[in-house]
Amino acid sequence: MTQDTRPLIRVVAGILLDSDGNYLLSSRPEGKPYAGYWEFAGGKVEAGETNFQALQREFEEELGIRILAATPWLTKIHSYEHAHVCLKFLWVNPDQWMGEPQSREGQAWSWQKAGDFTVAPMLPANGALLRSLSIPRRLYGSLKTGLHGENSMGAYRVLPLGSAEGSGANVLMEAAQWQDRPEHADSVWMMVQTREQWRQAQEKGADVVVWRVGNAAQAAAVDEVLKHGVSVPLVVAADVQTASHCGGQWLAAGAHAVLADEKMGNGNG
Known part of the structure; x- marks a missing residue:
């Protein structure tokens, strides 16, 4: 091209x-x-x-x-x-x-x-x-068990790849699982933690990117990416305290949604 x-x-x-x-x-x-x-x-x-x-x-x-x-x-x-x-x-x-x-x-x-x-x-x-635009801007749940929200058409769910209900239309997966992505999923959500994974997610055509923030360096990386503009919806997932402290700043900078994940930050995230 x-x-x-x-x-x-x-x-x-x-x-x-x-x-x-x-x-x-x-x-x-x-x-x-x-x-x-x-x-x-x-x-x-x-x-x-x-x-x-x-x-x-x-x-x-x-x-x-x-x-x-x-x-x-x-x-x-x-x-x-x-x-x-x-x-x-x-x-x-x-x-x-x-x-x-x-x-x-x-x-x-x-x-x-x-x-x-x-x-x-x-x-x-x-x-x-x-x-x-069909992706809700308020999301709840956990990256371990799945996400849920609501748009103008009703309930919206995102399920982890390989889960018991993993045949859902919106699938959440690790970057390393990309080769196993479902062919007929309505949308594929890729989880990332680094700038390199963020670049790969865009190259591979992820519909939504979920950036897991577990430390200050990852939070700073999200800030930098948002400052330059994002081409796909970016959901920032963090523990409840970090989401409460930084969520407003991320949303104002261009994040699509902020997920306060209760399973992060307690050894399970």
Whole structure:
């Protein structure tokens, strides 16, 4: 695969949620590349703007929505026919925006459920992103026995590879088990503890990465990775005390979820 040598254009997009957990999608207006395709609203970061300032401007210009706050989520590099872009997706919770969506550029807009999108065609860069949206941002349980949470479609479970119920659609596994990954799993969650394992997880195509934090060095490694942006949802798992102390910082930096695992830190983690 030939490397794209065109200048990288910075673009931001917002994952805007309503009070029911639905996400806002809009269509690209006539006159733009991929006109009629659906995407998360946003646009190019202009000179002198931060990502957040660009998001605020774009949502006001396109949809008449005022963005009050946002947190980083995923960073994607994508080569279109017309541009080579670095897409920064920012997460906007229901209490972090004001207004009602308006079609200020003649575009259509629609609220959609994670895991059950009904609009098409979708912008090519957003395929994997849409699957990631179905992953709950609050997870409970243990890496030993499995994780559970809830999204807008209902209950969500992740089961360890080889467990009694291991035929589930979402599978949790060690990096060393990758050769045994189920072919038909809806998603594969790889557990890592080092930067090298993090790199391997991305190369191998893990859908979600779970970083186990058991000491200060591992916590610092997570901080460094989040600072540069992550391309797949990153769940940070730590003992209850560490999760309570550092969880807010990790979420603000772009972690998808923080798991307070009671089985970690007591000799069983």
